[in-house]
Amino acid sequence: YSLRELCKEFRLKGFAWRFAKPIYTSFAHKLLINPIYKGIISWNGIIAKGEHEPIIDLVLWQKVQETIHRKSRPKAQKHEFAFRGLVRCGHCGCLMTGSINKGYHYYKCSNARGKCSGNGYVRENKLDSIFTRQLEKIRLSDIDCQLMISAIRDFKRTEVDERQRDIERLSKETSRLKGKIDKAYDDYQDGKIDQDTWQRAHQRHSSRLTEMKTRIQLAEKGNPTLYDHAERLINTAMSASGQFTLGNHDKKRAILKAVVSNCTMTSGNLHYTYKKPFDIIAEGSNSSDWWS
Numbered sequence: 105y106s107l108r109e110l111c112k113e114f115r116l117k118g119f120a121w122r123f124a125k126p127i128y129t130s131f132a133h134k135l136l137i138n139p140i141y142k143g144i145i146s147w148n149g150i151i152a153k154g155e156h157e158p159i160i161d162l163v164l165w166q167k168v169q170e171t172i173h174r175k176s177r178p179k180a181q182k183h184e185f186a187f188r189g190l191v192r193c194g195h196c197g198c199l200m201t202g203s204i205n206k207g208y209h210y211y212k213c214s215n216a217r218g219k220c221s222g223n224g225y226v227r228e229n230k231l232d233s234i235f236t237r238q239l240e241k242i243r244l245s246d247i248d249c250q251l252m253i254s255a256i257r258d259f260k261r262t263e264v265d266e267r268q269r270d271i272e273r274l275s276k277e278t279s280r281l282k283g284k285i286d287k288a289y290d291d292y293q294d295g296k297i298d299q300d301t302w303q304r305a306h307q308r309h310s311s312r313l314t315e316m317k318t319r320i321q322l323a324e325k326g327n328p329t330l331y332d333h334a335e336r337l338i339n340t341a342m343s344a345s346g347q348f349t350l351g352n353h354d355k356k357r358a359i360l361k362a363v364v365s366n367c368t369m370t371s372g373n374l375h376y377t378y379k380k381p382f383d384i385i386a387e388g389s390n391s392s393d394w395w396s
Contacts (some may be wrong), residue, residue, distance in 0.1 A: 108134050136168055136369045185209060186353040187231055190360055194370030195222025211369070222389070225370055234374045235360060239345035242378065244338070248389070252338055260331035271323045274316050280314040288336065341385050 106127040114120075114127045121127055127135075142165040143158030145354055185202030186209075192199055195214040199213040200223070209228035213220045243250070285306060292302035340362065348359050360367075368376040378386050 105121070133172070136172055139165075141165065185351045186228060186356045187211065187235075187360070188357075190357065191231070191367045191369050191374070193220060193223050194368035194373075194375060196220040200226070200369055207315050223371065226369060226372065231374065235356075235364075236349055237346055238374075238376065239348050239359070239363065241387065242341045242382050243345055244342060244389050245386065249338060249342055253335060256331050256338070258260045260329060263329060263331065267323050274320045274323070276312060278316045279384070281309050281316065285313070326346055337381060337385075340371075341382060 111127055111129055111132050114132070119127060128350070139151070140156075141159045142162055143154050143156065145152050158369060165309065185199070188202050189199060191211065196213060196215075196217050198214045198216040198220065200211040202227075203210050203212065205225075210225040211228065211231065212225050213223050288297070288305040290301050291297045292299065295304075295309040344359055344363060348356055351359065361383050364376045364381060365379055366375075368375045377383070
């Protein structure tokens with residue numbers, strides 16, 4: 105029994121403590137660790153042998169203490185299935201659930217909507233092979249990959265150059281605004297303009313100056329661009345099948361979730377949809393006029 109189960113048993117048998125209150129887990133725990141039941145009295149930190157007869161023997165007492173202080177019960181082994189929750193039955197739409205038979209991992213319809221006889225058992229290694237082949241379809245040739253990466257980096261360099269020119273332009277505008285603020289103050293000190301005119305000019309130029317500084321900071325920060333994202337996608341497409349083959353269950357699931365969707369199994373055949381832009385990559389890599 106756990107303490108919770110033990111208290112439930114107490115209530116079913118009518119055991120209670122003071123004022124007929126039910127025995128809860130905290131009180132049950134105090135009862136079980138109280139040494140008085142083995143003939144020992146503990147009072148204000150002093151432990152002594154009592155004059156009363158022990159209610160239980162020392163061996164049983166020790167066994168109870170070991171059970172209570174055991175960190176946790178042995179947990180049942182949890183089996184991991186690589187494609188759990190990723191594939192649906194093409195006949196009824198229910199998820200395919202994993203099971204183990206004679207040491208092999210299988211998937212079958214969960215029958216969540218009633219008995220479904222459309223799919224039998226499908227071995228996990230069969231699904232693994234099918235997914236590997238589909239991931240191979242988004243792998244570009246080395247030449248196409250090099251050409252794409254080169255083009256992406258050329259576009260990125262152009263963007264970086266444009267950003268640098270923007271920073272230089274904004275810096276010049278910042279210097280010009282600072283000069284205007286200084287000149288307005290000098291004119292006010294020399295009596296060329298009154299205080300109200302100087303304050304309006306100062307507020308107008310300062311507001312514009314703050315805007316320029318913010319834009320410079322954003323430009324210098326250089327957040328990841330569309331070209332960075334495109335290069336990562338190309339690298340993912342190139343490495344997906346290899347990483348899938350070598351990866352553990354979590355890695356396989358992560359790759360499939362990133363690349364494909366709407367996976368269904370119908371009469372032993374897997375149907376799926378490539379996510380964007382991997383659908384374009386798959387189509388282009390199988391086309392003879394990829395660059396047209």
